[in-house]
Amino acid sequence: MAAGAGWRMGAGERGRRGAETLFRGLLFCVLGCGFCWGNSVERKIYIPLNKTAPCVRLLNATHQIGCQSSMNGDTGVIHVVEKAQDLKWVLTDGPHPPYMVLLDGELFTRELMLQLKGSSRISGLAVAISKPSPAQGFSPGLKCPNDGFGVYSNDYGPQYAHCNWTAWNPLGNGLAYEDFNFPIFLLEDANETQVIKQCYQDHNLPQNGSVPEYPLCAMQLFAHMHAVTNTVTCMRRSSLQTAFSLNPEEVCDALSDYNVWSTLKPINTSSKINPLDEVIIVATRIDSHSFFWNVAPGAESAVASFVTHLAAAEALHKVPDVQMLPRNIMFTFFQGETFDYIGSSRMVYDMKMDKFPIRLDNIHSFLELSQVALRNSSVLWVHTDPVSRRNDSIQPQVETLVEALINSSVGANVTLQEVGQSQPLPPSSFQRFLRAKSIPGVVLADHRTSFQNRYYQSMYDTAENILMKYPEGLSPEETLDYVTDTAKSLAEVATVVARALYQLAGGTGNTSAIQADPRTVSRMLYGFLIKTNNSWFQSIIKQDLKGLLGDELPQHYIAVTTLVNTTQLVQYVLANLTGTVVNFTKEECLNPEKTPNPEKEMYVYTWVQGSRDPNSTSRVPFCVQSTVHLTKAASPAFELKQWGSTEYSTWTESRWKDIRARIFLIASKELESTLEAIAEADI
Amino acid sequence: MTLAVFFGCSFIAFGPALGLCLFSVVREPLRVIILVAGAFFWLVSLLLSSLVWFIAVKASDPGDEPLQKGLLIFGVLFSVLLQEAFRFLYYKLLRKAIEGLVALSEDGCSPISIQQMAYAGLGFGLMSGAFSMINLLADALGPGTVGIHGDSQLYFLTSAFMTMVMIFLHTFWGILFFHGCETQRWWEMVAVIFTHLIVSGLGSRVRQAPSQDPEGPSGALSLSCSLPALPALWCCQLGPTVAFSAISFLFSVIGGPPFVPAGGRCPGAPAARE
Numbered sequence: 001m002a003a004g005a006g007w008r009m010g011a012g013e014r015g016r017r018g019a020e021t022l023f024r025g026l027l028f029c030v031l032g033c034g035f036c037w038g039n040s041v042e043r044k045i046y047i048p049l050n051k052t053a054p055c056v057r058l059l060n061a062t063h064q065i066g067c068q069s070s071m072n073g074d075t076g077v078i079h080v081v082e083k084a085q086d087l088k089w090v091l092t093d094g095p096h097p098p099y100m101v102l103l104d105g106e107l108f109t110r111e112l113m114l115q116l117k118g119s120s121r122i123s124g125l126a127v128a129i130s131k132p133s134p135a136q137g138f139s140p141g142l143k144c145p146n147d148g149f150g151v152y153s154n155d156y157g158p159q160y161a162h163c164n165w166t167a168w169n170p171l172g173n174g175l176a177y178e179d180f181n182f183p184i185f186l187l188e189d190a191n192e193t194q195v196i197k198q199c200y201q202d203h204n205l206p207q208n209g210s211v212p213e214y215p216l217c218a219m220q221l222f223a224h225m226h227a228v229t230n231t232v233t234c235m236r237r238s239s240l241q242t243a244f245s246l247n248p249e250e251v252c253d254a255l256s257d258y259n260v261w262s263t264l265k266p267i268n269t270s271s272k273i274n275p276l277d278e279v280i281i282v283a284t285r286i287d288s289h290s291f292f293w294n295v296a297p298g299a300e301s302a303v304a305s306f307v308t309h310l311a312a313a314e315a316l317h318k319v320p321d322v323q324m325l326p327r328n329i330m331f332t333f334f335q336g337e338t339f340d341y342i343g344s345s346r347m348v349y350d351m352k353m354d355k356f357p358i359r360l361d362n363i364h365s366f367l368e369l370s371q372v373a374l375r376n377s378s379v380l381w382v383h384t385d386p387v388s389r390r391n392d393s394i395q396p397q398v399e400t401l402v403e404a405l406i407n408s409s410v411g412a413n414v415t416l417q418e419v420g421q422s423q424p425l426p427p428s429s430f431q432r433f434l435r436a437k438s439i440p441g442v443v444l445a446d447h448r449t450s451f452q453n454r455y456y457q458s459m460y461d462t463a464e465n466i467l468m469k470y471p472e473g474l475s476p477e478e479t480l481d482y483v484t485d486t487a488k489s490l491a492e493v494a495t496v497v498a499r500a501l502y503q504l505a506g507g508t509g510n511t512s513a514i515q516a517d518p519r520t521v522s523r524m525l526y527g528f529l530i531k532t533n534n535s536w537f538q539s540i541i542k543q544d545l546k547g548l549l550g551d552e553l554p555q556h557y558i559a560v561t562t563l564v565n566t567t568q569l570v571q572y573v574l575a576n577l578t579g580t581v582v583n584f585t586k587e588e589c590l591n592p593e594k595t596p597n598p599e600k601e602m603y604v605y606t607w608v609q610g611s612r613d614p615n616s617t618s619r620v621p622f623c624v625q626s627t628v629h630l631t632k633a634a635s636p637a638f639e640l641k642q643w644g645s646t647e648y649s650t651w652t653e654s655r656w657k658d659i660r661a662r663i664f665l666i667a668s669k670e671l672e673s674t675l676e677a678i679a680e681a682d683i
Numbered sequence: 684m685t686l687a688v689f690f691g692c693s694f695i696a697f698g699p700a701l702g703l704c705l706f707s708v709v710r711e712p713l714r715v716i717i718l719v720a721g722a723f724f725w726l727v728s729l730l731l732s733s734l735v736w737f738i739a740v741k742a743s744d745p746g747d748e749p750l751q752k753g754l755l756i757f758g759v760l761f762s763v764l765l766q767e768a769f770r771f772l773y774y775k776l777l778r779k780a781i782e783g784l785v786a787l788s789e790d791g792c793s794p795i796s797i798q799q800m801a802y803a804g805l806g807f808g809l810m811s812g813a814f815s816m817i818n819l820l821a822d823a824l825g826p827g828t829v830g831i832h833g834d835s836q837l838y839f840l841t842s843a844f845m846t847m848v849m850i851f852l853h854t855f856w857g858i859l860f861f862h863g864c865e866t867q868r869w870w871e872m873v874a875v876i877f878t879h880l881i882v883s884g885l886g887s888r889v890r891q892a893p894s895q896d897p898e899g900p901s902g903a904l905s906l907s908c909s910l911p912a913l914p915a916l917w918c919c920q921l922g923p924t925v926a927f928s929a930i931s932f933l934f935s936v937i938g939g940p941p942f943v944p945a946g947g948r949c950p951g952a953p954a955a956r957e
Contacts, residue, residue, distance in 0.1 A: 220827075666828060
C-alpha cells in the first residue's frame with residue numbers, strides 16, 4: 001500500500017504544516033497587533049502631551065535631588081489648581097485620590113511644593129509655565145550657590161563661608177535641590193495646557209456641589225529614574241555592571257562636557273609654555289540650569305556674560321600690535337560651573353598636574369565676567385577677594401588691575417565701582433583658582449551684594465529678563481541684525497574689558513580705538529537666546545553639523561552627552577571672531593600636518609561652510625585659522641574615582657528609559673465589575 | 684482599563700466560540716485540523732487583500748480625502764470577496780481531502796462529512812475575531828478608556844459583542860456556503876457573500892482616514908478594528924449583524940445538521956465520488 005502510505009503521510013504532513021503556519025500566523029497577528037502604536041483605538045483613548053519637559057534625578061556625593069515616578073508611570077485624576085484654596089480638594093476633600101495636579105506657574109512656590117511633598121494623595125504634578133514671568137521673581141536655585149566648593153571655608157575666610165556675609169541669591173527657594181517622589185513635568189505649550197483644562201472642565205468639575213462622576217479625566221506621567229541614593233552608590237553599581245556584565249546596564253552618568261579656550265598669541269599646546277611667560281586669564285561660564293531637564297535659557301546668568309566675553313575677544317584681536325604684547329591673554333569659557341564648578345575645577349586640576357600647557361605659576365592675573373546684563377544706572381561692580389588681598393604681593397597687583405579697569409571706563413557709558421574691601425567674592429570660577437594659588441583677580445558683576453537677577457537659574461531667565469526688545473513685524477534676518485539696547489550696553493562692557501586687558505597685557509598704545517561691535521553682540525544674543533538656526537551661525541559652522549542648529553529656543557544645560565550645542569557654537573563663534581581666513585584648500589585645511597610648517601602646530605584649522613550667495617543656493621566654504629581649543633570639563637572626582645569627594649564636584653545625572661505624558665478618561669470600578677459579570681454569564 | 688476589562692471583553696468575544704470548540708471540535712482530530720487550516724486560509728486571504736490595499740494607498744495621493752475613502756470602500760469590498768473566494772478554495776480542497784479520506788478508510792466511508800467540514804467557518808470566524816479583538820484587548824490593558832474625544836464609554840463592550848457575533852456569522856456562513864456548493868444552490872452562496880458585504884460595510888465606517896495608519900497590516904487591522912459611536916453602533920451595526928446571524932443560523936439548521944455522529948452508515952449524501 002505504498003500509495004496509501006504516501007497519501008497518509010501527505011495528509012499528516014499537510015496538517016502539521018498547516019498548524020505550523022497557523023502558529024506563525026498567530027504570532028504575526030499578535031506581533032502585528034503589538035505594533036499597533038498610534039492605531040485608531042489608541043488614538044481614541046489617549047491624547048499624548050508632546051511639548052513637555054520632565055524633572056529628572058541628579059545625584060551628588062551625599063544626596064539625590066529631582067523627581068521620580070513609578071516604573072510604569074504614575075496615574076492620577078487631574079485637578080487644576082489656580083488659587084491656593086483649590087489645593088484643599090487635592091489634599092483633603094477630593095473623593096478620588098490620587099490626584100495629578102495641574103499647577104499655574106505663579107503658584108509654583110516652596111510652601112506649596114512642601115505641602116504636596118508630604119501628601120500621599122498626589123501622584124504627580126504638571127506645571128504650566130507662566131507667561132509673563134512671575135512678578136515677584138522665581139529661582140529654584142540655592143540661596144548660596146555652589147556653597148562648599150568655592151574658596152571660602154573654615155580654613156579660608158570662615159566669616160565668608162556659607163554666605164554668612166551676604167546671601168547671593170535671596171530669592172532662591174532651593175526647590176531644584178529637593179527630592180520628590182512623584183513626577184513633575186513642565187507644560188511648555190499653552191495650547192496643550194488648555195486641552196487639559198478643557199478635559200478637566202468637561203469631566204472633573206463637581207456639578208452643583210456634588211461629587212464628580214466617572215468617567216474622570218486623568219493624566220499619566222512616565223519618568224522612571226534608574227539611579228538612587230547618591231553618586232557613590234550609582235557609580236559603584238554602574239562600574240560593577242560594566243566590569244561583570246555582557247550587556248551592562250549603567251544607571252547614571254557624570255555631568256561632563258568641554259571647556260573652550262583660546263589665546264591671544266598662539267601657543268604650542270603639545271608642550272608647556274615658558275615658565276617665565278605670563279598669561280592673563282579672562283573667564284566666563286557658559287551653562288545654566290533650572291528645575292526641569294534641559295530647560296536652561298540662562299540669559300542673564302550665562303549668555304550675556306559669555307557674549308560680552310566673545311565681543312571683547314574680537315575687539316582685542318583687531319588691535320594691530322597684539323602679537324607683540326609682553327603678556328598673553330587666555331579667553332576661557334567654562335562649562336558646568338552651575339554644578340559646583342566642574343569646568344574650572346578640572347582646569348585647575350590639569351594645571352596642577354601639568355596636563356595643561358599653562359601652569360598656575362604662569363597666571364599673572366584673572367578677570368572674570370559674572371552676570372553683567374542688568375546694570376543699575378550703568379554701574380559695574382568690581383569684586384575682589386579680601387583674604388588674598390591681605391597678602392602684600394597680591395594687594396598691589398589687584399590695585400593695578402582695578403586701576404586699569406577704571407581707566408578703561410573713561411568715555412564709555414560704564415561706571416566701575418569697587419565693592420567694600422571686606423566683601424567676599426560672589427560665586428565664580430575665580431574661587432576655584434584661588435583654592436589652588438593666590439592670584440590677583442577681579443570679578444565684574446552688575447550687583448553689589450545680592451544678585452540683580454530675579455530669575456537666577458530658572459526657566460524664566462530668558463531674553464525678556466535682560467530686556468531684549470525687538471520691534472514688531474521684523475523678519476528673522478532683520479531681527480538678527482537689529483541692534484537692541486541690551487546689545488549696546490553689553491558692547492560697552494566688552495569695550496571696557498578689552499581696553500583694560502590691553503593695558504594689563506602691557507600694551508602701550510592708545511586704547512580709544514579698541515571698540516566692541518554692538519552689531520556682533522546683538523547677533524550673538526539673537527543666536528544664543530532666540531534662534532540658533534540663523535544665517536550667521538549657519539555660515540560659521542562645519543558642513544556636516546547641520547543638526548547643531550535648531551528652531552526652538554536654545555538651552556544651555558551641560559548634560560551628559562559630550563559637546564552640547566552651546567559648547568560647539570561658542571567654539572565656532574570664537575574661531576570666527578578671533579581667527580583669520582587663510583587661503584587653503586579643503587584637503588590642506590582638514591589635514592594641516594601634511595604641509596610642513598612649524599607655525600601650523602600652534603593653530604587650529606576649521607573648514608567652515610560659509611555664507612550662501614543671495615542668488616544661488618550653494619555656499620562658499622573657507623578655512624579659518626584660530627587658536628581655539630577644547631579641553632575636557634569632567635570633574636576630577638571621576639578621574640580619581642573619588643565618588644564621595646567633597647573637594648570636587650560629584651554631580652551625576654540618572655539614566656531613564658521612557659519619559660512621556662498623556663491624558664485619558666478612566667472608568668469607574670462599577671463598569672469593570674459589570675463587564676466581569678457579563679463575561680461570567682457568557683461562559 | 685486594567686485586567687477586568689481585558690478578561691471581560693476577551694471572554695465575551697471568544698467565550699461562546701471557544702465553548703463550541705471545546706464541546707464539538709477538540710475531541711475529533713480531523714475537526715481540529717479543519718478548524719486550524721480554515722483559520723490559516725482566512726489569514727492568507729487577509730494578507731493578500733491588505734497587500735493590495737496597501738499598494739493602492741501608497742500609490743495614491745494621501746491628501747485626497749474622497750480618494751482615500753473610495754480606496755477604503757474598495758478595500759473592504761475586495762477583502763470580503765477575497766475571503767469568500769478563499770472559502771470556496773477551501774471547499775475545493777476539502778472535497779479533495781474527502782476523496783483521500785475515503786480512499787484511506789476501511790469501509791469506503793469518509794469519517795467526516797462535508798457538513799461537518801463547515802467547521803472551517805468556525806476557523807474563519809475565530810481568526811477574524813482574533814484580528815478584530817486583539818489590539819483592542821491590548822489597549823484595554825492600559826489605564827485609559829475610550830471617551831476623551833467624545834466616543835461612547837461602552838466601546839470595548841460593544842466591540843466584544845460584535846466580535847462574538849461575527850464569529851458565529853462566519854460559522855453559519857461556512858455551513859451555508861458549503862451546502863450551497865454541495866447542492867449547486869448558487870443563491871445560498873450569493874446570499875452569504877451579500878450579507879458578508881453588508882456586515883463589513885457597516886463595520887468599516889472608520890473615524891480616521893486610513894492614510895494615517897502607518898503600515899499595511901495595521902491598516903488592514905484598522906479596517907476590522909474600528910467601530911463607530913455607540914448609537915450608530917447599536918442600531919446600525921450590532922442590530923443588523925445579530926439579525927443576520929439569527930437568520931443564517933436558521934438556514935444552516937434547515938440546510939443540514941452539522942452534528943452527525945461519526946461511524947455507522949456513511950453520513951451525508953456524497954461521501955465518496957468515484
